[in-house]
Structures are given as C-alpha cells and as structure tokens.
Amino acid sequence: MVKLLKLNSGNYISQVGLGCYDIPRHATADVVYEACKVGYRHFDTAVLYGNEREVGSGIQRWIDDGHDRKEVFYTTKLWNSQCGYNSAKRAIKDCLAKVSSLGYIDLLLIHSPLCGPEERLQTYKAMQEAVDDGSVKNIGVSNFGKHHIEQLLAWDGLKYPPVVNQIEISPWCMREELARWCLSKGINVEAYAPLTHGYKLTHPPEELKPILSKYGIDMAQLLIKWSVQKGYIPLPKTKTVSRLKSNIALDNFELTPDEMKTVEHPNAYEPTDWECTDAP
Numbered sequence: 001m002v003k004l005l006k007l008n009s010g011n012y013i014s015q016v017g018l019g020c021y022d023i024p025r026h027a028t029a030d031v032v033y034e035a036c037k038v039g040y041r042h043f044d045t046a047v048l049y050g051n052e053r054e055v056g057s058g059i060q061r062w063i064d065d066g067h068d069r070k071e072v073f074y075t076t077k078l079w080n081s082q083c084g085y086n087s088a089k090r091a092i093k094d095c096l097a098k099v100s101s102l103g104y105i106d107l108l109l110i111h112s113p114l115c116g117p118e119e120r121l122q123t124y125k126a127m128q129e130a131v132d133d134g135s136v137k138n139i140g141v142s143n144f145g146k147h148h149i150e151q152l153l154a155w156d157g158l159k160y161p162p163v164v165n166q167i168e169i170s171p172w173c174m175r176e177e178l179a180r181w182c183l184s185k186g187i188n189v190e191a192y193a194p195l196t197h198g199y200k201l202t203h204p205p206e207e208l209k210p211i212l213s214k215y216g217i218d219m220a221q222l223l224i225k226w227s228v229q230k231g232y233i234p235l236p237k238t239k240t241v242s243r244l245k246s247n248i249a250l251d252n253f254e255l256t257p258d259e260m261k262t263v264e265h266p267n268a269y270e271p272t273d274w275e276c277t278d279a280p
C-alpha cells in the first residue's frame, strides 16, 4: 500500500502518483480505472495533456464501484497560455467542468514559471481564490526554481504557500539543492519523469544489477523506491496496464544507505524534458 504524506495545507497525498502525460486519450479512462483497482490513489494530469476528462472518468468509474471520492487525489495544471488573473479564473472553471463529477480538484499547479514575475502572482491569486471557494483543495507550483518560490513567499498577497514544487528528478537529474531547499520550507517535492522517461530502463547500468537481483525487482521499481526513500512524491507514468501493479509494489524491500548512493549520480545532469527552473 502506498503511504500518505501530509502537505503543508494539512491535507494528505498518496506518495506515488500515476503520471498521465502521453497516455492516449482513448485508453486513459481504462488505465486510470485499472490503476485505482490495483491501489493507485493519486493521478497527475494537466491541461496540456488533453486527457483531464478521461482521467476524471476513470476515477469516477472506480468511485461508482462503491469507493469514497475522498480516497483519491486528482491533480491538474494550468498551462502557460492560461496565466494572468482573468485567464486563470476562466481556466480553473474549465478544469473543474471537465471533472465535474469529482466535485473539486485536489491539487492545482501552475505548470511553469515561464509567464514571468507579475503574471505568476496574478495566476496564483486566482488559484488562491479557487481554494477559498472550495473548487480546489491545494495549490502548488511546477518547474519553479528557488528564486521563483522566494518571490511567491515574499508576496504580500500570499495566503496559501505552495504545497508542492513538481520538478524533474531522477538519479541522473538529482537537483539536490533545490529539492532540499523546498523541503526545508515545508514544500513537498513531486518528482516527474522518475523513470527517466523510460530511457534508463531498457539497459540497467552494470553496477545496479546486483541490487536488482538481491531484491528481485526491476529498474522501474528501483527508481521509484529511490525517489520514495528520498522523501519525494514520484509520478511514474505507464499506459501499460500490466506494469501498473509492479510500479507500486515497493513494500517488500528497503534500499540501504550504500545502495541509495550506488543508484545516485549527483554530478549528472540529464533532464529528459524541458528546463525552466532557471527562467527569469
């Protein structure tokens, strides 16, 4: 069973979420429903991914089986073109309409800092109002660097500090300084592309093979467990139903401190996606 972590809002989040980027729209509801059945309680999508409606339907199908809405955590993100106060207000309404049967969004993120300092705050203002009116339970940021978060924390309009910063983190893109700093501020770290977008899965590095055979696990399980033991909230994606269960079967082993070090590449910098933590 996936552990719950407490957010700085007082709400709880399931520590491993299913990344929903690039799950084909026609398959999304089925994958999400199957994920609920094997134990996922947290789903990460975005306006950009074009499948919010389908993620919502998969969750709703599971709720209709007799489960409680409160057990599931649904995240979406406002895209760059939806920044600014009025645009964000409209966009939040649209996001909620796409999953109307869920009644509320558990976590709403600003997808990136790229719209610039003033627009970021105006977007955040609209997000805070969504918390006030009950349509969103928690708000946070994604791809923010330290300076972006410092700006937000120093803003005199801040009412709800971000509960998470969602950034790319894997053993080949560790961002140790930023991650530690976020945690020191009470901001949880969501690790996106925890499986290196799949790149490191097919040919496990030689030095990791003894760890895989010692515990009888695969590379995906090793990388997800590494992230969990770092205290992060990894968001592994799979559109393959048969992979869902093993990606959260992490309870029967614990990596030793030496094994954690063997997995890590603190000097590597191999992001698989965009980089905007250094944007102005």
Ligand SMILES: NC(=O)C1=CN([C@@H]2O[C@H](COP(=O)(O)OP(=O)(O)OC[C@H]3O[C@@H](n4cnc5c(N)ncnc54)[C@H](OP(=O)(O)O)[C@@H]3O)[C@@H](O)[C@H]2O)C=CC1
Residues within 6 Å of the ligand: 018, 019, 020, 021, 022, 044, 045, 111, 142, 143, 166, 167, 191, 192, 193, 194, 195, 196, 197, 198, 201, 218, 220, 221, 235, 236, 237, 238, 239, 240, 243, 246, 247, 273
């Ligand atoms: N905020 C942001 O800017 C970003 C957020 N994200 C979030 O993070 C999530 C994860 O990142 P993502 O880039 O999708 O990549 P991941 O690092 O999660 O890797 C996904 C890849 O790994 C494969 N895979 C998954 N499990 C296994 C397994 N057990 N064995 C073999 N292969 C496996 C998948 O294949 P298959 O699907 O075919 O099974 C897919 O090709 C996204 O879906 C999204 O929710 C990602 C990027 C940016």
Ligand SMILES: O=C1Nc2ccccc2C1=O
Residues within 6 Å of the ligand: 021, 046, 048, 273, 274
């Ligand atoms: O999951 C994602 N994949 C991406 C690729 C480019 C920009 C944003 C994203 C995501 O959020």
